[in-house]
Amino acid sequence: MLNEINYGTLYRKKKSWVERNIPQHKKDPDFIYPEGESFRQMQLRSVGFLKSLAAKRQGKSILVVVHAGVIRGVVSWFLGLPYSENLKRRITHRYIGVFSFEGEACVGYDELGTLSGFVKDQVTTIPVERSMLSGSV
Numbered sequence: 001m002l003n004e005i006n007y008g009t010l011y012r013k014k015k016s017w018v019e020r021n022i023p024q025h026k027k028d029p030d031f032i033y034p035e036g037e038s039f040r041q042m043q044l045r046s047v048g049f050l051k052s053l054a055a056k057r058q059g060k061s062i063l064v065v066v067h068a069g070v071i072r073g074v075v076s077w078f079l080g081l082p083y084s085e086n087l088k089r090r091i092t093h094r095y096i097g098v099f100s101f102e103g104e105a106c107v108g109y110d111e112l113g114t115l116s117g118f119v120k121d122q123v124t125t126i127p128v129e130r131s132m133l134s135g136s137v
Contacts, residue, residue: 002046004067008036026087039087043073050074054101071097075116078106079124090117105130 010018010033024031029039037045046066053062068091076083078099092114100108107130111119118124 002049002064002066002070003042004069005039005042006033006036008033010034010036027084029083029087039069039073040083042069043077043083046070046073047077050099051101051104051106054099054106055104058101058103068095071095071116074099075109075118078109079118079128081118081123086118086123089123090120092116 007013007018010022018025022031022033026039029043032038032041050064053064071091072086072089073083075081075089075097076086094114095116096112097116098108098110098112099106108127110127115126119126
């Protein structure tokens with residue numbers, strides 16, 4: 001599924017409270033929120049869903065609308081980037097990511113609309129092609 005991370009018992013807490021009281025917040029992708037999940041668990045869930053969807057809909061264009069946390073997770077995975085360094089990477093509401101798949105393998109990535117922090121901060125350049133994608137195999 002492509003739901004945002006499950007913050008568990010911290011769901012209704014203000015971001016400022018979480019940042020003050022949970023030092024691992026958006027720093028440790030493996031920290032599991034009480035009665036929730038970790039960013040890594042969300043990432044694996046999202047990547048698995050996208051791979052499965054791409055394999056089932058080969059040759060088709062698919063529109064997927066998700067929150068920034070999911071975007072950070074899948075971009076980090078498919079571009080082979082360290083997830084912990086990208087948990088706070090800027091993603092605007094005008095971001096449009098284009099992932100190209102062959103079966104379950106991501107073979108290309110590009111961005112339309114407002115560029116993400118991945119591109120603006122020069123973490124990657126676009127377009128990205130198969131030979132550059134480490135998380136695709």
